[in-house]
Every structure is written in structure tokens, then in C-alpha cells.
Amino acid sequence: MNRTRTTLVALVAGAGLALSACAPGGSDGGSDDASSPSPNAVKTDAASLGDVTLTVWDQEVRGGQEKQMSTLNAEFQKKYPNIKIKRVSRSFDDLVKTLRLALTGADAPDVVQANNTRSQMGEFVKAGQLVNLDPYATAYGWDKRYPQSVRNVASYSTDGKTFGSGSLYGMPQVGEVVGIFYNDAKLKTLGINPPKTWAEFDAALATAKTKGEAPLVLGNLEKWPAGHVFGVVQGRFTKAEDIRKLGFGQTGGNWVTPENTKAAQTLVDWVDKGYFNAGFNGQDYDPAWQGFTKGKGLFLIAGSWLQADLSAAMKTDVKFMLPPAPEAGGTPVTTGGSGLPFAITQKAKNKDAAAAYVNFITSPEAMKVLADNGNLPVVETAEQKAPDALGTDVFAAFGTVSKDDGLVPYLDWATPTMGDTLGATLQDLLAKKATPEKALEALQKDYGDFTGK
Amino acid sequence: MAVRTRPPSERPTRTRPPSERASRARSLGPPGEPRRIGYLYVLPAFLVYAVFALYPLLRAVHLSLFEWDGLTVGTWAGLSNYQEVLSDERLRASFGHALVLMGFFALVPLVVGLVLASVLHRASVRGLGFFRTVVFLPQVVAMVVIAVAWRRIYAPDGTINSVLTAIGLESWTRGWLGEYAFALPAVGLIGTWFESGLVTVLLLAGMGRIPRDLYEAARLDGAGAFREFFAVTLPSVRGEIAVALTLTVIAALKTFDLIYMTTSGGPGHQTTVPSYEVYRQAFEIGQVGLACTIGVCLTVVIFAISFVITRVGDRVAD
Numbered sequence: 001m002n003r004t005r006t007t008l009v010a011l012v013a014g015a016g017l018a019l020s021a022c023a024p025g026g027s028d029g030g031s032d033d034a035s036s037p038s039p040n041a042v043k044t045d046a047a048s049l050g051d052v053t054l055t056v057w058d059q060e061v062r063g064g065q066e067k068q069m070s071t072l073n074a075e076f077q078k079k080y081p082n083i084k085i086k087r088v089s090r091s092f093d094d095l096v097k098t099l100r101l102a103l104t105g106a107d108a109p110d111v112v113q114a115n116n117t118r119s120q121m122g123e124f125v126k127a128g129q130l131v132n133l134d135p136y137a138t139a140y141g142w143d144k145r146y147p148q149s150v151r152n153v154a155s156y157s158t159d160g161k162t163f164g165s166g167s168l169y170g171m172p173q174v175g176e177v178v179g180i181f182y183n184d185a186k187l188k189t190l191g192i193n194p195p196k197t198w199a200e201f202d203a204a205l206a207t208a209k210t211k212g213e214a215p216l217v218l219g220n221l222e223k224w225p226a227g228h229v230f231g232v233v234q235g236r237f238t239k240a241e242d243i244r245k246l247g248f249g250q251t252g253g254n255w256v257t258p259e260n261t262k263a264a265q266t267l268v269d270w271v272d273k274g275y276f277n278a279g280f281n282g283q284d285y286d287p288a289w290q291g292f293t294k295g296k297g298l299f300l301i302a303g304s305w306l307q308a309d310l311s312a313a314m315k316t317d318v319k320f321m322l323p324p325a326p327e328a329g330g331t332p333v334t335t336g337g338s339g340l341p342f343a344i345t346q347k348a349k350n351k352d353a354a355a356a357y358v359n360f361i362t363s364p365e366a367m368k369v370l371a372d373n374g375n376l377p378v379v380e381t382a383e384q385k386a387p388d389a390l391g392t393d394v395f396a397a398f399g400t401v402s403k404d405d406g407l408v409p410y411l412d413w414a415t416p417t418m419g420d421t422l423g424a425t426l427q428d429l430l431a432k433k434a435t436p437e438k439a440l441e442a443l444q445k446d447y448g449d450f451t452g453k
Numbered sequence: 454m455a456v457r458t459r460p461p462s463e464r465p466t467r468t469r470p471p472s473e474r475a476s477r478a479r480s481l482g483p484p485g486e487p488r489r490i491g492y493l494y495v496l497p498a499f500l501v502y503a504v505f506a507l508y509p510l511l512r513a514v515h516l517s518l519f520e521w522d523g524l525t526v527g528t529w530a531g532l533s534n535y536q537e538v539l540s541d542e543r544l545r546a547s548f549g550h551a552l553v554l555m556g557f558f559a560l561v562p563l564v565v566g567l568v569l570a571s572v573l574h575r576a577s578v579r580g581l582g583f584f585r586t587v588v589f590l591p592q593v594v595a596m597v598v599i600a601v602a603w604r605r606i607y608a609p610d611g612t613i614n615s616v617l618t619a620i621g622l623e624s625w626t627r628g629w630l631g632e633y634a635f636a637l638p639a640v641g642l643i644g645t646w647f648e649s650g651l652v653t654v655l656l657l658a659g660m661g662r663i664p665r666d667l668y669e670a671a672r673l674d675g676a677g678a679f680r681e682f683f684a685v686t687l688p689s690v691r692g693e694i695a696v697a698l699t700l701t702v703i704a705a706l707k708t709f710d711l712i713y714m715t716t717s718g719g720p721g722h723q724t725t726v727p728s729y730e731v732y733r734q735a736f737e738i739g740q741v742g743l744a745c746t747i748g749v750c751l752t753v754v755i756f757a758i759s760f761v762i763t764r765v766g767d768r769v770a771d
Contacts, residue, residue, distance in 0.1 A: 024516055024527040024741075097736050100523050119739050127524035221604070221630055223719045279609030281720050282628020282636075287608060416738045420718075427720040433633060 025104070042139040046080045046356035052349070053084045054357055055109040057102070059095045059340060064308070064374035068173075071369050072361045079360075083353050092340075096120065103129045103345060110348035111357055113340040114170060116153050118163055118249065119416045121343065125169055126160030131344040133168040136355040142171065142362070146379055149407045150175070152248075154341040164248030164409065170341025171362045173370060175378040177322075177336035177398045177407070178228045181300040181310060183292070185317040190298075198236055198324045205275050208298050216270060217297035218280040219288025220430065223423030226267075227411055228335060229301045230426055232323045234263040235333030240408055243333070247409035249418070251451045255444035256437070264429060264436035271430055281427055293318075303336075304376050304394045311390040320393035322401055331406040336398070338378050371395075378402075415450035418443075510752070517746040522739045534746035544747065547725045548754070550637060551706050554726065555758075557641025558648050558705030559698055565645070566652030566697065571686055573653075574660040575678070585657065588650040596647075600714030603643045604630065607715075630716050636723050640715055644705060652697045659693035660686060695766025699759045706755050727751040 043049065060069040066089070073085050088109065090098070096115060102108060103124060114121045114130070124130045137143045143151070150172070157166035187194060187204075190211055195201040208215035220226045234243060238259040245253030270276060277283065277297060292300045293313035300306075310318050322332040342361065344354040360366065367377035371384035374391065382399035386392040401407050412419035425442045428434035434442070517534055521527030538544050573584060591599065606612045607629035614626040629639045663685065671681050709728035712718060718725030718733075727747050735744035 023529065024519055024521050025523070025525055100739070104524060119737060123522055123524055123739055127522075129524065221628075221716065221719070223717050277609070279614075279626075279628025279631060282607065282631025283609050284604060287610075291610075419737070420733065423717075424719060424721045427631070431631070431633060431720060433721060 042135050042355070043352040044139050044356065044359075046083060046353060046360075049082065049350060049353050049356070051082050051084075052353040053086055054111060054348075054350075054354055055086045055088065056111040056357070057088045057090070057095065057099070057109045058113045058342075059090060059092045060113075061089055061091050068366075068370050068373040068375055069361075071373070072366055075369075076357060076360045080356070083357070085357070095340075099124075103127075103347075108345050108347040110345060110350070110354045112343055112345060114343045115340050116170070116337065117413050117416075117419075121154070121169060121341070122156055122160050122163055124160075124343070125156045125158070129346050130169050131346055131348070131351055131354075132158065133171065133344065133355070133358075136359070137168050140355070140359045142168070142359075145364075146171075147402055147405075149402055149405050150338060150378055153337040153409060154343075162248075162250060163413065164244065164250060170343040171358050172338030172341040172378050173362055173366065174339035174375045175336065175381065175398045175402065176304055176339060176376070177394070177401055178231060178301065178303045178334050179320055179322050179394075179397055180232070181292070181302060181306065181318055181320050183295065183298050183314070183317060184319045186295065186298055192298075194319070194321065196324060197328060198326075201324060204298070205270070205273075209273060209275060213298060214274060214277045214296075215298045216275045216277070217288055217292045217300040218276050219283040219285040220280050220427065221282055221284050223427060224412070224419065225285050225288075225302075226426040226430060227422050228303060230263065230267060230422075231335035231408070231411055232301050233266050234260065234411075235323055235335070235406075235408065236266075236326055237262045238333075240331075240333045240406060243408040243411075246447060247411050247413055249414035249447065249450055253447065253451075255440045255447055260440055261436050264439055267426075267429060268432070268436060271432070276430075281431055304398065307376070307390055307394045308374055308387075311388045314390075316389050318390055320390055320397060322397045322406075331404040332401060333406045333408055334401060335410055336401060336407040337409055414447055417450075418446055421446040513745045513748055516742055517749050519742045520740075521742045523735070523741040524739075527742065530742060534743050535750070537743060538746055538750055543722050543725065544727075544730060546722060547727050547730050548750075550724060551708070551726045551751075551754075553637055554641050554644060554708060555702055555705040557638070558644040558708070559701035561645045562648040562652045562701055563694065563697060565649045566656050567687075569649070569653045570656035570660055571682055573657060574686075585654055589654050590650065591647045592651050596710040597714055599643065599647060600711050604715055607639055631720050633720055633723055636716055636720055640711060640724055643711060643715070644708070648701045648704060652701065655693050655697045656690055659690035663689045691766060695762055698762050698766075702758055702762065703755055706751060706758070 056073075058069060060066055069087075069089070073087060076083070077085060095113065099112060099114060099120065100123075103112070108129075114124060121130070133142075137151075151168055152164045154170035154172060155166050155168050156163055182194065184194070190208060190213070192204045192207055193200070195204045205215045216229075218225060218229060231243075238257070242253060242257070242259070244250070246255060277288070277291075280288075289300055289302060289306055289310065290313075291297070293310060300310075304320075307320070323334050325332045342358050344351055344358065348354045362378075364380055367380050368384060370377045371386065374387045376391075376394060376398055377384055379402075381395050381402070384395060386395045412422050415421075421443060425434065425439045428442075429436065429439040516527075518530060518532070519527035520530040520534075569588065573581060578584060608614075609626070609628040613629065617623065617625050627635065629635050667685050667689075668681060671685050676684060707728050708726055709732060712724055712726050712729045713732070716724045718729055728751065731744045731747050731751070734740045734747065
């Protein structure tokens with residue numbers, strides 16, 4: 001009995017030693033040997049590539065998204081019968097959770113929709129699992145059609161450390177922009193003109209408050225919504241290039257500046273003056289904007305993704321505007337970016353076919369299909385016809401801000417932990433558990449710890 | 454005069470007949486097939502257990518010793534991940550929150566369950582089956598559904614606030630899940646509501662097994678309702694209490710869906726719990742090693758607490 005126990009202990013100890021020797025991910029790590037093709041090696045004639053099966057993982061599962069994707073896939077198949085598309089479609093949440101494993105597996109998909117963030121695309125680039133698209137960008141002319149500010153949000157340095165510049169790793173189909181939705185009908189009854197400048201916006205808030213309205217709608221239970229409100233206010237005080245450094249997590253930025261302090265202080269002032277609906281930190285995001293459609297509040301600071309729902313509920317009573325420019329005649333600065341970019345995996349068997357597919361679904365014709373189905377095309381936006389009045393506002397706004405280089409990245413893209421830090425810190429700030437200075441220090445710590453590494 | 458009662462488990466144990474003792478001495482072992490054959494019987498179940506429980510657990514312990522992002526080759530980190538769990542204020546706080554939730558998930562339901570069960574047991578309620586079903590119903594509903602429903606109840610324009618406004622307590626209304634002082638208790642109360650039914654039904658079953666004559670004896674000795682409860686009912690359901698506590702404590706410590714669906718750990722970091730941190734570290738931040746470490750620590754805590762509960766439960770029952 002005693003001897004068996006000793007052997008058992010020895011066995012376990014031995015197994016432990018053996019375990020410590022083999023590091024996880026070792027057998028199937030980054031493939032360093034896979035180099036990207038040079039521009040003249042790229043084949044753009046998809047019809048000549050022979051029989052290919054492409055496995056594509058996307059997250060275009062809802063309404064118009066699903067329709068544009070299946071339309072484009074069908075058209076692609078018709079044009080290139082030699083390439084077979086095997087489509088795997090799953091919700092955003094499921095995609096984010098499974099992609100990591102899928103890419104390291106033996107049976108990896110060829111084209112995937114990878115979130116722009118460091119924790120997704122950045123990590124995959126670092127691990128050498130995505131193909132550098134620069135040669136394809138030159139061959140297909142993506143670099144001419146897609147403006148720099150849009151390409152930046154899908155670009156990384158080849159080691160995955162720098163986000164927002166370097167090589168292109170994905171091609172987005174749709175754009176996103178955060179702006180201000182307002183209840184036009186209600187503004188009229190209150191006798192307020194749609195604000196053109198920040199001063200007019202402040203005045204509109206004050207007037208609405210004196211008339212017994214809580215002018216701003218916010219549902220911040222999920223933590224992230226306040227980040228979009230802050231992004232808009234930050235664009236009022238802080239220069240676009242400074243926000244970009246912070247948002248992309250590039251070195252040389254600083255959170256603790258007088259400009260950012262002013263932005264944080266503005267949010268606190270809005271809370272103090274009772275501009276937000278009561279209990280916003282405990283309010284769900286969806287019921288909040290649903291309340292807005294039923295006439296609660298005047299202004300809703302949110303993204304273009306709400307366009308379809310708001311338009312369906314409010315018809316022509318709702319309008320969309322970019323935040324006013326920091327000073328008269330200047331460029332509005334606001335948070336925005338792209339939908340999830342399509343990337344090609346290093347394990348793709350035929351990378352040229354994969355690139356041809358990515359090119360097809362981001363072509364000028366594809367942009368039209370996107371718009372027809374109610375999506376916001378990421379390029380050539382102004383030329384497309386929007387599905388409704390609100391859509392026209394949003395398309396025009398995105399066209400302006402992306403052309404004038406006023407788009408700044410989502411602030412939570414900065415570091416892998418920033419999403420949570422930003423959400424929690426802004427909840428602290430808005431609940432007055434943290435002063436603007438303390439809040440910015442917390443953000444600076446997250447940013448500094450990461451960029452200092 | 455003291456009421457001396459004996460729970461049913463305290464029946465005198467049967468003494469072994471002398472013949473059996475003799476045969477044991479003769480063969481120097483239990484009768485029947487050789488002992489090792491026993492392991493063969495255990496093998497199929499053990500294999501399943503090993504593949505689906507033991508191996509993942511060992512693998513988690515293994516991974517917890519690495520700094521690994523789930524993609525590239527991990528680097529050996531020794532015990533530094535464990536150090537981080539202990540030193541990181543936020544991770545430590547998450548374990549603290551789990552302990553608070555334990556109170557709401559286990560202790561409060563136990564009290565509620567004891568009261569409810571003894572009332573239902575004593576009074577010959579009509580339609581007991583109906584009440585039992587109603588009380589047990591939360592257990593049948595998926596936690597996600599419960600969380601969504603309660604989110605509505607706690608919302609700034611939700612049920613609780615409407616009721617408060619209706620009875621003139623408008624100054625008490627607030628966004629419950631967004632308030633720093635109230636968020637954790639608010640989440641905990643959902644747990645209380647969820648677990649009380651389970652505990653009640655368990656205790657009801659236990660009380661149903663108590664022989665009537667014990668109560669009669671107690672009543673003859675002049676015991677009132679309270680005396681009866683503490684002298685007869687409570688000691689008789691010790692076993693059930695231990696089971697109920699084990700189940701609810703484990704549920705409290707591994708709560709994930711509730712937090713994920715209600716507060717995402719907010720406001721600030723007021724309601725974050727270890728399981729939520731495991732998810733966050735592994736899937737959102739990509740620190741698989743640290744996530745495994747938190748998981749392992751949580752397993753150890755759960756194991757320790759349920760060990761103590763069953764030990765105490767057993768000892769008292771003896």
C-alpha cells in the first residue's frame with residue numbers, strides 16, 4: 001500500500017515535470033516560413049485559378065447584412081464557377097469566441113471576418129496567421145479606392161505591435177460612425193433649431209432642460225455606451241491626431257492633458273445639470289434608444305448601426321448629424337471605423353482565389369449591393385442611394401467625415417484591456433466616484449502600461 | 454423536562470454476526486472475488502470521468518503555469534500567474550464578491566427555505582403540490598431568461614421603481630444595477646429568489662420523512678411551535694441542509710451567466726466575480742494562462758468550502 005502511494009507520487013511528479021517541458025501552442029505555432037507574395041506574383045484572374053473551394057467565416061447574420069452577403073456570394077459563384085464558396089455564418093459573439101481556435105486548427109477557414117481590435121486581428125497578425133494584403137492592395141487598386149483613414153483601421157505592423165499603420169490585413173465592407181441622432185419633431189415643438197455649433201448644442205441642452213426635458217439619452221448598463229458619448233465630446237476639445245494615438249494605442253499619446261480633462265469635465269457637468277436621463281448607469285442600452293423612439297429625450301449620441309431601427313420606428317421625425325466641428329469651418333471629429341474586415345488566413349490553400357473573393361465583395365458594384373440592402377458602404381458612400389431619409393443623413397455624414405479625415409478610432413481599441421478600463425472608468429466618472437483627473441489617470445495607466453512595454 | 458428526540462438516522466447499528474467475523478479472520482480479506490477486480494468495475498465510469506473531468510482539470514493546472522495567448526507558443530511563467538491573482542486588487546475583489554454572493558445564494562435561501570418548508574409542512578396546506586411547483590419554478594427557467602427578466606425589474610423605469618413611485622417613495626427610485634452600493638445586493642437577490650425554491654423543496658422532502666410520533670412526543674412534552682422546530686425538525690433535516698448548502702454555495706461561486714447578462718461586472722468593477730474574470734481574461738484579453746489560474750483557484754475554493762460543509766454536515770449527523 002505504502003509503496004504504491006510512493007510510486008503514484010513519483011508518477012505525478014514526473015508527469016508534472018514532463019508537462020512543464022512542453023509549452024502550449026508549441027506544435028502549431030506561428031508559421032514564419034509563410035512569406036507574402038510579391039506584387040508581380042499575385043494572380044488576379046480568378047477564372048484561371050482552377051477548381052478551388054473557399055471556406056468563408058462571416059458574421060453577416062442579420063437582415064440586410066445577410067441579404068447583401070448571400071447576394072454577393074451568389075454573384076461571385078456565377079462569375080467564377082470554378083470557385084466554390086463554403087459559407088459558415090455565425091453571430092458576432094460566436095465568431096469572436098471561436099476564431100482563435102479555428103485559426104490554429106488543422107482545418108482552418110480561408111477567409112475570415114476578424115474584428116479590428118488588438119485582441120483579435122492584432123493577435124492573429126502577431127501569430128503570423130493572417131496574410132499581408134499589401135501586394136493585393138496594389139494589384140487590385142484597393143489603396144486608391146479606400147482612403148487612408150479607413151485602411152488604417154485594418155492595418156498593423158507585421159509584428160502586430162503597432163495598430164493603425166503598417167500593412168493592410170483586412171478589407172471592410174461597411175462603415176460605422178458615431179454621431180448625434182435627434183428628435184426633429186420634438187425640437188420643433190420646443191422651438192429649438194438643430195444646433196450647428198457646440199455653443200448652439202449647449203444652448204439647446206439648457207433650453208430643453210428648462211422646459212422639463214432630460215435632453216440626452218444614455219443607457220449605460222453595458223458599460224461601453226458611455227465610451228461613444230465620451231468619444232464625441234473628446235472630438236470637441238482634443239485634436240484628431242492625438243485621439244488617434246490614444247485610440248490605436250501608439251506611443252507618444254497622453255490621456256492626462258488639459259483638453260481631455262475638459263472633455264471629462266463636460267460629461268460631469270452634463271450629469272450635474274441633469275441633462276442625462278435618471279439612472280443611466282443602470283439603464284439598458286436597447287430600452288434607452290427604444291425610449292428615444294417613443295419621445296423620451298431629444299438627443300441620442302450613438303452609432304450608425306441604430307439607423308435602420310430608429311428610422312423604422314420614427315420615420316422622418318428623427319435625423320442624424322455629425323458632432324459640430326471644434327471651431328467654425330473646421331472638420332468635425334468623431335469616433336468611427338469599419339465593420340469587421342475580411343482577412344485571408346495564412347493556411348488558405350489558394351490565397352489568390354481568396355483575394356479575388358475579398359476584392360469582389362468590396363468592389364464598387366458590391367458597395368451598391370450593400371447600400372441597396374440598407375448597409376452603410378465604407379467607400380464611395382456619397383454616390384449610393386440610401387434606403388430612407390435617415391439613411392441619407394447617415395450616408396452623407398460618413399462620406400464627409402471619412403473624406404475629411406475626421407474619423408478617429410474607437411478608444412477601446414487602444415489596448416487589449418482598454419474596453420473594460422474605459423467602460424468602468426466612465427461609469428465611475430459619471431457616477432462621480434472618480435474626478436475627471438482620477439479617471440484620466442486610470443485611462444493613462446492602462447494606455448501607458450501597454451505602450452511602455 | 455427536556456424533550457429527548459432521536460433523528461431517524463440514529464438507529465442502533467446492527468452488530469456483525471460472530472460467524473462473519475471469524476471467516477474474515479480466516480481468509481485475511483473480504484469474501485468474494487479478489488479485491489483488484491473491483492477496480493475493473495470502476496474502470497468504465499472512471500474513464501469517462503478522467504477524459505471529461507480529470508484531464509481538463511490537469512490541463513488547466515498545466516496551462517496556469519504559462520503565459521499564453523492561445524495562439525503563439527506559451528512561455529513558462531511558473532507561479533507568477535498565481536501571484537497575480539493574489540496581488541491584483543481587481544481579481545482579489547472578484548473573489549470577495551463571490552463570497553458576498555454566497556450569503557445571498559446560500560444562507561438567505563436556507564433561512565427562507567426553512568421557514569417556508571416548515572410552514573408548508575406544519576399547516577396541512579391545500580394543493581401543496583401546486584405551491585411546491587410554484588416555489589421550484591425558478592430552477593426550471595434558464596438563468597439567462599431570469600437575468601433578462603430581472604434586468605427589466607431593476608431598470609430605472611422598471612417594476613421596482615414604478616411600485617416605489619406608486620407608494621410615494623419616489624426619492625428611493627434609482628437605476629438599481631447601476632448604483633455602486635446596490636448593484637451587488639441586487640444581483641445577489643436574484644440568486645436568493647432563484648435558490649430559495651430549490652432549498653425549500655429539498656427541506657420539504659426531508660421534513661416529510663420525519664416520523665409523526667416524534668412531533669406527538671414533543672407536543673405531549675409541551676413543546677410549542679418554535680421548540681418543536683428546533684428540537685425535532687431542524688436536527689432531522691441536517692443532511693438535507695448540508696446538500697442544499699453544497700449545491701447553493703457552488704452555484705454562488707461559479708455564477709457567470711447572471712453577471713454577464715445583468716451588469717457585465719459593473720458599475721466600475723463592483724460586481725465582477727471569478728468566473729466572469731475567467732471569461733474576460735481568456736476570450737476578451739487573450740490571457741489564457743491567467744484565466745486558467747483563476748479557474749484553478751476557484752476550483753480550490755469551491756472544493757475547500759464544500760469539503761467543510763459536507764464534513765460538518767456528516768459530523769453533526771453522526
